[in-house]
Amino acid sequence: ALSRFYQHLENPDGAAPHNRWFELARTAMEVARDGSREAPLIAMTKTEAQIYLKSKDYSAVGSIYQTSDDYPFSILIQGQRPGELQHTLHFDLSSVYRAAAQRFKNPSANAQVFSPVALIGYLAQPQHNDTAAQTAIGSFLSTEGRLDEATSWLTSAALSGNTIANVILARIYTHRSQTADSEETRQRALDEVLDNYLTAIALGSTDAMYGLGLLYLNGLYGRENEESGMSLLTQAAAGDHPDSAIYLAHLYYTGQGISRDLGKARTYYAQAAALGSPSAQRSYARFLLDRETAQEADTRAIGWLEELARDTDAEAMVLLGNFHARGIAVSQSNRRALN
Secondary structure, three states: OHHHHHHHOOOHHHHHHHHHHHHHHHHHHHOOOOOOOOOOEEOOOHHHHHHHHHHOOOEEEEEEEEOOOOOOOEEEEEEEOOOOOOEEEEEEOHHHHHHHHHHOOOOOOOOOOOOHHHHHHHHHOOOOOOHHHHHHHHHHHHHOOOHHHHHHHHHHHHHOOOHHHHHHHHHHHHHHHHHOOOHHHHHHHHHHHHHHHHHHHHOOOHHHHHHHHHHHHOOOOOHHHHHHHHHHHHHHHHOOOHHHHHHHHHHHHHOOOOOOOHHHHHHHHHHHHHOOOHHHHHHHHHHHHOOOOOOOOOHHHHHHHHHHHHOOOHHHHHHHHHHHHHOOOOOOOHHHHHO
16 A cells, blocks of 8 residues: 555655565465466465455456365455466465454354354354355355255355356356246246356356356357357366366367367367376377377376376276386386286
């Protein structure tokens, strides 16, 4: 705030010390972290995370709280620059969680046990109007099959401009269109699907591009939109959306509905695998092993499979065995294959 204030006054000397402090704070958030789910940036508060995005010229267009064993309380924020696709960053909010745990500590034996879910529920209440919390609650309820409650929470978040809520709503309405008891109900649900996906796509959501692209390709909105489905998936893959890349790879590999193109299939498989998708890494390995495609070896595939195998991925072990048995990207070794 002080940096912007002095810049507004056209006083660079006054702004300089605040700029230095700002850069130090931003650097501290990034130490040994890249903003992925496995290595989230450190933030004291949700507001600090949003300011970090703003400092990178992103506008926050979607957010959702998450919890895991490694990071009990974190937030995923999607940002967008004008004319660009969304960029996703994860922030570790452990300090907020520890502070809240102290704030809500209650010695009563009947007190509710404090947990990340309890904190998210607290933040989702109307008096806080935290759309990241509302979206998290809605997402959880949808997985529990409580779709009416989920829709209520998600609609509130979507109306406040949270595109992650739009994407989850679109999936809920897709399910409702498939279980509708009348054509009128089905059509209303499909209209909601389209509205929510298009809202998110307008703000650069690759998840929405992927979701709507699949529906277009499956003919839910008429054969005239199938070409638009390919366009959406291609655009999402260009934005490093792994599911879009792997779906395009499968289409070009099989030639399903399009001209078969093994070069494009390989490119998309490799892209999705490099983005860290275990499913893509296994699929790419199977593609390379396919005798009919006669593909050149890719040593990266061995590294990806070995990493999956260390996590006791049985299919990755089988694929590694085939690579060693045939000597693809490694020296041929029956002993290693058997192991």
